[in-house]
Amino acid sequence: MSGQAMWAILTFLAAGIGTMLLGLALRWVDRKVTALVQWRVGPPWYQPLADVLKLMGKETLMPSTARGTGFLLAPIIALSATAVTAAILWRTLLVPQEGFLGDLIVVIYLLMVPALMTVLGASASGNPHASIGAGREVKLLLSYEAPLLLAFLVPIARSGWTLDLGRIVTAQAASPVVFSVSGVLAVVVAVVCMQAKLGQVPFDLAEAECEIMSGVYVEYSGPSLACWLMARMMLLALLPLLLILMFWGGLHTGAWWGVPAFLGKYVLFVALVTLIRNTNPRLRIDQTMRLFWFVLVPAAAVAVVLSMTGISRGIPWL
Amino acid sequence: MALTTWALRKSLWVYHVNTGACNNCDIEVLELLTPRYDIERFGMVLVGSPRHADVLAVTGVCTRQAMPRLQEVYLQTPKPCVVLAIGSCSLEQGIFTEAYHMGPKVDETIRAVDPGAIILYVPGCPPKPEAMIDAAVKAMEFLKTL
Ligand code: SF4
Numbered sequence: 491m492s493g494q495a496m497w498a499i500l501t502f503l504a505a506g507i508g509t510m511l512l513g514l515a516l517r518w519v520d521r522k523v524t525a526l527v528q529w530r531v532g533p534p535w536y537q538p539l540a541d542v543l544k545l546m547g548k549e550t551l552m553p554s555t556a557r558g559t560g561f562l563l564a565p566i567i568a569l570s571a572t573a574v575t576a577a578i579l580w581r582t583l584l585v586p587q588e589g590f591l592g593d594l595i596v597v598i599y600l601l602m603v604p605a606l607m608t609v610l611g612a613s614a615s616g617n618p619h620a621s622i623g624a625g626r627e628v629k630l631l632l633s634y635e636a637p638l639l640l641a642f643l644v645p646i647a648r649s650g651w652t653l654d655l656g657r658i659v660t661a662q663a664a665s666p667v668v669f670s671v672s673g674v675l676a677v678v679v680a681v682v683c684m685q686a687k688l689g690q691v692p693f694d695l696a697e698a699e700c701e702i703m704s705g706v707y708v709e710y711s712g713p714s715l716a717c718w719l720m721a722r723m724m725l726l727a728l729l730p731l732l733l734i735l736m737f738w739g740g741l742h743t744g745a746w747w748g749v750p751a752f753l754g755k756y757v758l759f760v761a762l763v764t765l766i767r768n769t770n771p772r773l774r775i776d777q778t779m780r781l782f783w784f785v786l787v788p789a790a791a792v793a794v795v796l797s798m799t800g801i802s803r804g805i806p807w808l
Numbered sequence: 809m810a811l812t813t814w815a816l817r818k819s820l821w822v823y824h825v826n827t828g829a830c831n832n833c834d835i836e837v838l839e840l841l842t843p844r845y846d847i848e849r850f851g852m853v854l855v856g857s858p859r860h861a862d863v864l865a866v867t868g869v870c871t872r873q874a875m876p877r878l879q880e881v882y883l884q885t886p887k888p889c890v891v892l893a894i895g896s897c898s899l900e901q902g903i904f905t906e907a908y909h910m911g912p913k914v915d916e917t918i919r920a921v922d923p924g925a926i927i928l929y930v931p932g933c934p935p936k937p938e939a940m941i942d943a944a945v946k947a948m949e950f951l952k953t954l
Contacts, residue, residue, distance in 0.1 A: 521848075525846070528843060530843045530846040530848065530849075531846050531848075531849045532846075532848060532849070533848050533849065533851055534818075534849075534851070537818070537819065537851050540814075540815040540819040540851055542815075543815035543819075544812065544862070546812060547812025547813075547816060548816075548862075548887070548888070549886045549887055551859060551886050703856035703857050704855065704860065707857075708856070708857045708859065709859055710860075711859040711860065712886050
């Protein structure tokens with residue numbers, strides 16, 4: 491095997507396992523903070539790890555109405571797509587010079603895979619609750635993809651219309667996108683979309699556990715449920731990273747404050763997820779779609795127009 | 809397998825089955841989630857689907873209507889799983905024992921489909937949340953021997 495292929499496989503494994511561990515830790519922080527907000531003690535630090543290990547040791551039950559292949563393949567595909575995204579994103583963070591043209595497109599597609607697989611697995615399970623959940627998941631996907639892509643257009647435009655994640659990061663070395671009017675607007679839109687992509691509380695209607703009994707996952711048990719949990723935790727670790735790369739210029743490896751500044755930004759985005767989750771009730775699907783299409787899409791469009799005006803008139807703060 | 813047994817003990821997910829309770833036991837089960845008792849300290853959470861559960865918290869007398877459903881829910885739970893029979897009703901059918909609509913008792917109903925089921929009894933009408941936490945701790949001790 492050539493050295494380069496070996497290196498690629500090593501990167502993939504390290505990024506996958508590292509993101510997994512980071513995701514477990516973040517999930518614990520999320521649950522602990524939620525417990526503290528509610529004046530409870532909360533779970534011990536190894537709780538998410540124990541959950542995943544336990545599910546690995548249980549039996550997988552197959553509902554008699556399910557289509558076996560789709561039902562069992564969906565969580566595995568979702569998990570692998572997330573792991574590949576992890577490899578691309580961490581590599582971009584550490585060596586931004588070595589991206590490939592269009593890796594942003596690849597990342598956007600790969601991040602869509604877990605949601606699509608949720609729909610596939612839920613429909614394959616043949617459960618009425620799961621099919622309601624699947625319908626909501628599709629509508630959620632249709633709602634948040636448009637504003638998210640529009641928000642991503644702002645850093646793409648400001649870095650000279652490139653689709654190379656590495657070039658977007660290096661273009662922000664001097665002034666990050668978020669230090670401009672259009673950047674702030676785009677980040678706000680992207681944070682709300684991130685919450686929806688994670689399926690966290692205001693937008694957890696696809697798995698609302700008290701009305702449709704964890705909806706899309708209702709028929710999953712044992713290792714396949716563990717795959718879903720791991721994919722969700724890895725997304726929780728990856729989406730803040732993607733937002734930092736797109737809007738806040740990644741890791742400044744040259745300066746001494748590079749690493750602490752990156753950690754600060756990362757903690758800020760993760761804290762935002764927990765904060766929004768703890769302070770909001772769940773929205774109905776019609777309210778969600780109205781919010782995304784009639785509030786966030788216009789906001790993101792305004793951000794794009796502002797940034798293009800700024801570029802053509804040479805006003806850096808716009 | 810020691811690792812998965814450890815994980816199972818540290819992360820018991822509870823599915824709550826009401827087989828005809830007067831609702832008082834159910835209120836006491838919900839007490840476990842409140843800040844005062846906070847069962848999540850032990851890694852226990854209430855889940856919405858028996859397929860995710862490790863513990864079935866059964867309350868109520870098990871009426872004739874509820875009996876086949878209880879058996880179905882038990883079969884839908886991935887093994888290993890523990891059954892907590894909560895309240896005097898689910899132990900001995902309490903004051904309803906001679907009523908016309910009674911099925912078999914909760915433990916007999918479950919043993920009819922799985923003779924080796926792990927069943928723990930929590931007496932009381934309704935049992936205190938402390939008693940239920942004690943039952944959960946005993947279940948964890950028992951799972952060590954699996
Ligand atoms: S044991 Fe007592 S409190 Fe519980 S369901 Fe029966 S009658 Fe109600």
